[in-house]
Structures are given as C-alpha cells and as structure tokens.
Amino acid sequence: MRAEHISKEFEGNRVLRDVSLQVQKGEILSLTGESGCGKSTLLRIISGLEIPDKGAVYFDDKEITSWKPEKRKFGFVFQNLSLFPHLTVKDNIFYALKRSDKEAAKLAELLEMTGLAGLDTRYPHELSGGQQQRVALARALAINPRLLILDEPFSSLDELLKAKIREEIFDLLRSLEITTILVSHQASDAFLIADKLVVMKHGEIQQTGTPSEVYQHPVSPYVSEFFGASVILNAKSIDDTKAETPFGTLKIQNGNKSKLQLFIRPENIEISTQSDFNLTGVIRKKEFKGPHDVLKIGTSSSEDLISLETERVTQNVGDTVYLKVPEEKIQIFK
Template identity: 35%
Template sequence: MKQSVILQLKNITKTYTHRPGSAFKKHHQTIVLDNVSLTLKHGELLGLLGPSGCGKTSLLRIVAGFEPISQGTVEIAGKVVCTNCDSLAPEKRNTGMVFQDYALFPHLTVKENIAFGIQNKRKNRYGELSPQKLVSKSYIRQRVAEVLELVGLTGLESRYPHQLSGGQQQRISLARALAPQPTIILLDEPLSNLDIQVRHRLRLEIRSILKAAGTSAIFVTHDREEALAISDRVAVMRHGNIEQVGTPEEIYLNPASRFVAEFVTQANFLPATRKNQFWITEIGEVEIPENDCAKNDDYSEKALYDQGDLMLRQEDIILLPDLSSEIVVRERQFLGKEYHYCVETPSGKRLYARSNLNQAISVGTNVNLSLAISSPKIFPVSSSAAKQSLAKIS
C-alpha cells in the first residue's frame, strides 16, 4: 500500500537581511535555506541530519510555524499553512513539538503537563482542531493514561519534573506532544542533553513509541548514529541545501556526494588516478566500474574522469602485518568491542581503520592494506586538484 504524503515542503527559502551597522557597511543577506523541497509520508520518521548551522532546525521551526519564510510553500495534510505572504499560527497547524531542553512546566505534575496540550481542543471529522467544544475531564484522564502507558511511565502521573530523570522527562515531553494526536511530531535534537547510555536506550524507545502511535515525525540531529537508528529516511543537509535523501542503508552504503560520505560514514579518501579500468593509489590498484564513480561537490562537467578520490570506509580496511610494507601503524585505540587504528602511508597520508578483537596490531608495526569490498566508490575530481594531491605521493 502506497503511503500518502502528510507534509510537502516546496522550494523553501529563508534569508536574513542585515542592515548597515558595526558588522556590515552595506546591506548584507544571509541565506539560511536555499530552495529546499522535501516530503514526509504518513507514519514515516524522517531524520534531518547535518552539522551545526546547516539549516535543519530552521526548517523544523518553519514547519512548526515559529519562523516565516522568504519563498516557497508548506502543506500539511494537503492544506497550505505557510507561504511568503501568509502563515497559519503554530497552534492551528496540528503539530506537536518535542524540545531539546524538555520544556516541561516545573510547577505542574506529569499528568498536568500532558493534559495541558489537550485541554480546550477537540478534533473534528476532518482532523482539524476545534476550540468550540471543550474536551471532557474523563477524556483527558483517559488520554493521559494512554500516553503514559505508551511511553512506559504509568504510575508517575503525580510526580513533578524535578523528581524525574532526564530520560523520563524527555519521554514525558514526548507524551505531551502525542496527547492531542497531532498530524506531525517535530523533535529538535531531543537526546542531546542526555548521557550516552540513556541516549542509546531512548533513541530505540522513541522510534518504538512513534511507530506504535502511528505518528509521522521529523527528527533533527547532528548525530549520524541517532539519525540512522531512528529514521525511516534521512535527509542530509549542508549550507541550507539537501545533499541527499534516502533510507539509512542508502545514505551509508551509497553516499551521493563526498560531503555525505565524510559526514555520515566518516570514510577515508585516498588520491587515485585511472589506468585503463584500474585506479592507482599509493597503497595499490583497484578495479572500479565506470558506473561506480560518484558525484563530487566540486566536480564540473569539464573535468576528466581520470583523477579522483577513493573512498575507503574504516570497516572496509583490513590490516595485515608486513615487514616489507612502508605503511606504519601510528595509533591504536581499544573501544571495547573493536580496535580503532590510525596508519600512515609513505606520503604522510593518515588513514583510519576499525577491526575486531581477534588480532591486536602494535603501534609501530608495518602493515599491508587490503579491502573487504571488491569495488569501492570513487569521487572524481578535476585534473588540477588531483595533480596537487598526487604530487605529494611522488
């Protein structure tokens, strides 16, 4: 069954104009979002992933109605809620918001915090909120009990926020957002204030809770593991643009640009030059079909496909001790379930590899590198850029 589109973002542009002052002598315009188009399907969890300042939180706030736009349209459930000329108020958009700092009312109990979002609101048969009819107290009690059970915190309804742990507070924040049964839940880096163990546990719980509720959601994060673990699809953002949209597997295994490969997979890049069907690097030659050449951010149509950067994921590099090799292990870190190595090539290039605990290679050991995959990805570069990189090898 094909999923229906619940949110449609069309050509969203957001700019700020700075007037002349101490910082700028003339009018200066900052582009926060540049012609962004995106869809969210019913029941889907979409992750917005990118570094700080890429525009992901601004995009979330535009959907929520907290920020105006310079150009484009926002449609929720087939209804236009925002253009550059008009914008529906946040409380009329039927969205729920989960904030980074929980934003719970400290003077209200858990049940009062959750009930706050559903008081004086009722949905009509079209899914729109109708303030004319008050919600009964019995319905509020029933709904509070339902969402408390959904987030696994039944029995804590009489406690105050300060009596809860950080993880419990965030689950109450999620319960409050879910209580009015919104069309979309918006989560703005909800796990960033939690310690690592709680984050790992809660990211799986959040996905299970949202799936059980059947709610569509957008999840903003700069943590690639969170995005891959929680999302059905991931939109990777950079400089106000969307670099790639796809499933977590597609994003990780087949990055569309070098930026996505660096940010999501934390891959190594090794200068390479083509010789017939092979690509020659300082660690050896690799056969790569033409179709496996990927897009490079700085690549132009005039550039030749004879120079490139070979992408090597850390887990795809196999280290084997070899006294005749000029590649040396410079660092080794024990990470509990695996070792993390840094090796240095003859040109001074540093590459990073991860391996299991079956064999520990000492720092200073000469090693040979082999690949666990038959055809790694190559990102073409212009001839001039490649010559500068390859000059260091020779």
C-alpha cells in the same frame, strides 16, 4: 507533509536555499547535518513558527504556509523540553487541551504508553531526565498530532540514558505509526529510527535516501564522513578500470583520467601480512581500544593515512601490511 523550494534569510544571511523535502504518512524522517546547517530553521517553517521568504509547505495537498502553529495540529518535543515547573505531570500533559478533552481515561492511556504510570501528581523537578523526556512526548501525543516534530530531543541526556530512552521512544512511535520528523546532528539517532534521511549543509540538501543508501553510497566526502569512519584516498585513474593511489593500484568502475577521490568504508578493507594483496602500507601508529586495535597505515611517499579498526594484531609500528578492497565497494568522488 511536503515543503517545496524553501528559502529563508536573516539580516542578509541566507540560511536556507531552495530546500524541498517530503515525509510520507507513517514515515520517520531524520533531518540531519552539522550545527548551523539550517535544519532547525526549516523545522520552524514546517511547524509554522517562521514564514519562508520563498516556497510553500503542504499537508494533505493543502497549502499551510501561512497557518498558525495551533491550526496545523502538529506535536512538538523541543531540545529544552519546555515543561512548566509549577505544573504536575498531569497538568503539563493536558496543558494544550480543551477542558472537554481532559479525560481520566486519556491520561491513563498516555501515562501507560510512555512509562509514566503513577507519576501524574509529581512535578518536573521530582523526575529524572528520562522521565521528563517522556512527559514532553506524552504532551505532544495528547493532541493526536497529524505530524510529530522532535528537535534535538536527546541532547540533554547522558549517553547511557540517551540510548535507553531513544530506543523506547522510537519503538513507541513505530507501534503508533506516527508521521515524524526528527532533527538531530547525531548519526546514531538517524540510523536507529529513520526510514529516510535528509542530510543538510550550509542551508542546502546534500543527499536524501534510506540510512543504508546514504551510508553505503554517499554523494560527497562531507556526507561520507558525517555518517561514520571513512577512508578517502586521492587517486588518478590509469584507465576506466584502474586508479593509482599512494598505496598501490586499485580496480575501479567507471573511472576516467582526471584526479579522483576514492571513498571506502573501513570495514570493507581486508588486511594481511601476506603480499598477495595489491595495496601496501606501513603501520605508523597503533592504538589500543579495548577489544580491538586501531591501526594508522601510511606510506613513505604520501601524507595519506588509512585508519582501520581491527581485531587484536601482533604487528607493530613500522611493520609492513597489505590491503585489499573489492572494486564494488569503492565510491568515486570526481
């Protein structure tokens, strides 16, 4: 499936701006970004629930932009699950199927596949949140979908249940090799299951890549901070190989003499009490976080702070520490 140059506005508000993406057969693509970035609107256009103002949607090289949702044969699991409270598990699963397709063998297969065996006569209110999630998935899989669309499917679950159900569902999808688009604003969902990430902001795509590529090499401060803890230092390059920061001089690659922002993942920063490292800071705050400490490190000449999660340390607020960052781990935002 691919969407090309999609634009959409509502009452003069441009929600999508020239958005293009592609998901390969058997691939799991995670469409992510903050609430209001346009990802759900894009999903509705892909599913046929909205028509774009500009652009087109293709499946197997056929344009399907104007096709009704039922003609596309896509499976859906929405945020609110949309289960019918007056129907049993069996009837919810088979609701969209033709009578000729409602076979006992098919039901048994779906129930076993989704961990619902023995629950086919129960009603939604008799099920746990995780079981209701599985019913919605089984219903989406009943039509043998060409594409499965999951729109914030775990948002109503508590964190412990969410982690368990999420892993079970995506293990199943991988085993079935179902082409899937997941919409989520949770980076943890994307990292766990996605082959490819599409990061959106204000109706535009910011970056596309594998989870590792997007995490290690973000193209902007927004992407870097969206996918986990990050350190962004204001700097000015001395030459092509060095940059001056409030904490000292760092070796960099391909710098220039303009102002820079240096992005570093905290796990790539080494901390020491010995002065053999070239960056220097003072512990401004020390937070106890169970098995580790979090140190907020600053300087007397700048408001910049470096936040580091460390093993238990003996240093306290006011103590001087030294930091080391490998130059190949530094991303430059100009």
